[in-house]
Amino acid sequence: MPTIGAGLDRQGDLLKWMSQGDAVAKEDAFFERSEFLSIVYSPMVMPELRGVDLVVIDCPVEVEIALTVNPSMWIIPVHGRLGFENMHNVLSDILATKSTVLVIKNNGGRGGVMVDRNLDAALKAVKGLTVYADTLPESDTICRSADFADAAWNLPYANRKMVTTKGASAIKNMCTHVLTQCGFRKPPAVPQKRK
Amino acid sequence: MSKTKPAPYDANGFEGAHQARGLSEKARERLASKGLIAKTPQKAERTTAPRRKASSGDRPVKGSSEAGTGPVKGPSETAAGLPRRSRKARSLRARHFRLPIEIDDKLQDLTETYDSTMVWVICKLIHEDWVRTRRAMRRSTSEDQPSEGQPAAPGDPPDLSSTPTKG
8 A cells, every 4th residue: 555654744753753763864855664655754845645545644733734734534642631722722723624533542541530531521522523432541662662663563562472562552453443444444353372 | 573672862863854844856856756746846835735727628617617716615636536635715713722612602603793703702792891890880989979070080991893803
């Protein structure tokens, strides 16, 4: 599946992550990770791509930049009061695009039960949002995936005793959910080996 | 398992952070070589897609509204099926304050009724309430000390124009 990751954020996190800090990628602002996956760095401007099945955009929070993008789906990770309230800065504009707005509760458990509970209550009161049913937990595996510049489920200790850790499986399920919502087929389940 | 040890932290910074807006020339060339982008170079500063002129060779012209000036009804599709942003200019309604949902709905309603901004509506409501409060205070004061022909107090409010001003 031809896929392009477009990094619009000036920090270039997506390019750095996917190129695993490759020095050449810094100069070219382009990295070909595999035959089907390329990453392009285009700060603040969305390039007009074609012939691609899937475009994943790392978008900065500035509404002026976000609204130059017209995606099939917005994915907004949210945690805590500030995350929710900051989402409201741009929410009316994002909802006006008529695309699916998928809110993902992030870092579940951080700050205690009340933080999660209040976020749930607040999200229920907002119309037009699709809230992902599960919560991405606060997870060492997810956090350290930046260290390894790889997917959380590919880390060495993501599969402890042949069982996928909670954080790795949560983020993998979320990715599967997003892809199926975008119209892609669900990948066949791979049976886990057990001792 | 892809790796056993993470890479050391990079202290050299990200060179691309100083790049001008948009694609670099090298990135554009490499995308074009893979057929993933049109080869026509774009202006780096442009943030929206340039308006395409209607040509008679592309498709039959339905009417004068097809000349590219009519409103776009929905996200148009490119040849590859990728969505493109609507070119219709739309005013931003982003804001940096949040109210309870029921109050927010009423504020939105008033904003649409007056065809103005939320800030203007809030200013108007505060001003009207301030006028009402000042009058009530003045009335209670005049009842305590009755005097005829008393001039208006220096802090009396001017009459706010009822015409909404966008901004």
